[in-house]
Amino acid sequence: MSIGNSPDGNSPEDERPFEEHSEEGLSIGRALQQARIEAGLTVDDVSNATRVRIAIVHAIEQDDFAPCGGDVYARGHIRTLARAVQLDPAALLARYDAEHGGRPAPTPAAPLFEAERIRPERRGPNWTAAMVAAIVAVIGFVGFTMVKGTGGSDAKSQVAEGSTPSATKSTSSAGPKTSKPTDPKPDPSDSAIAAAPQDKVTVQVSAPDGRSWISAKDHNGRLLFDGLLKQGESKTFQDNKQIDLVLGDAGAIQLYVNGKEIDDRFQPGQVERLRYTKGDPVVG
Numbered sequence: 102m103s104i105g106n107s108p109d110g111n112s113p114e115d116e117r118p119f120e121e122h123s124e125e126g127l128s129i130g131r132a133l134q135q136a137r138i139e140a141g142l143t144v145d146d147v148s149n150a151t152r153v154r155i156a157i158v159h160a161i162e163q164d165d166f167a168p169c170g171g172d173v174y175a176r177g178h179i180r181t182l183a184r185a186v187q188l189d190p191a192a193l194l195a196r197y198d199a200e201h202g203g204r205p206a207p208t209p210a211a212p213l214f215e216a217e218r219i220r221p222e223r224r225g226p227n228w229t230a231a232m233v234a235a236i237v238a239v240i241g242f243v244g245f246t247m248v249k250g251t252g253g254s255d256a257k258s259q260v261a262e263g264s265t266p267s268a269t270k271s272t273s274s275a276g277p278k279t280s281k282p283t284d285p286k287p288d289p290s291d292s293a294i295a296a297a298p299q300d301k302v303t304v305q306v307s308a309p310d311g312r313s314w315i316s317a318k319d320h321n322g323r324l325l326f327d328g329l330l331k332q333g334e335s336k337t338f339q340d341n342k343q344i345d346l347v348l349g350d351a352g353a354i355q356l357y358v359n360g361k362e363i364d365d366r367f368q369p370g371q372v373e374r375l376r377y378t379k380g381d382p383v384v385g
Contacts, residue, residue, distance in 0.1 A: 136183075136186035147186065303338075
């Protein structure tokens with residue numbers, strides 16, 4: 102299959118290979134660019150295959166790692182691009198560490214989910230029950246007044262003689278209790294995410310102690326989110342069938358799928374491509 106020229110000069114034929122240098126003598130970006138050209142791939146091809154944005158691919162091939170957002174993300178992108186063009190990631194990562202002050206310290210593992218982070222909604226006084234009780238009391242009083250007014254002289258004589266009218270008992274017994282037991286508050290350990298609907302797939306992505314670039318798509322391939330999830334931020338995605346995720350630094354991410362924690366041990370700087378459906382996670 103031949104690849105035509107694109108307006109932005111994105112075809113491999115428009116980029117001159119670096120045949121006069123060995124791979125060991127090239128910079129990281131040039132080595133990745135040469136390997137891509139020799140593989141007959143464009144920047145668009147590599148971006149589509151790796152989910153690394155075109156602008157970042159261009160920047161890395163020019164040895165500009167600033168758009169990556171830090172050493173951890175830069176190392177993850179280098180590893181991903183190297184595998185896409187059939188290069189050894191270890192050699193490029195060793196060169197990157199040597200040129201940028203050594204390998205970064207690993208990101209601390211994300212702590213276990215604390216149910217207190219999602220606090221149940223506080224319930225105020227049960228005004229509805231109070232209003233119903235007040236209305237019933239008014240209706241009972243009006244009914245008692247009407248019965249008393251139509252009772253004639255017999256009722257009046259009974260009251261005068263000190264006997265207790267029977268209407269009083271009927272009024273007190275007819276009305277319901279003035280207070281209803283309020284609904285018990287949910288157990289604080291019950292998280293809001295545990296109420297995820299069973300007819301959909303719900304994925305919550307959190308970055309409790311770090312940050313990571315993430316991308317999320319629905320089952321039609323429609324982009325739901327593409328950007329940097331900062332420390333302490335959380336995103337929730339929902340679809341009728343499936344959610345596709347790409348995690349730039351999976352080690353910094355905490356996942357909950359359909360109300361259950363995903364306990365995969367992702368490494369810092371590791372790029373992960375994940376797909377979840379309504380039946381996930383499957384207990385093996």
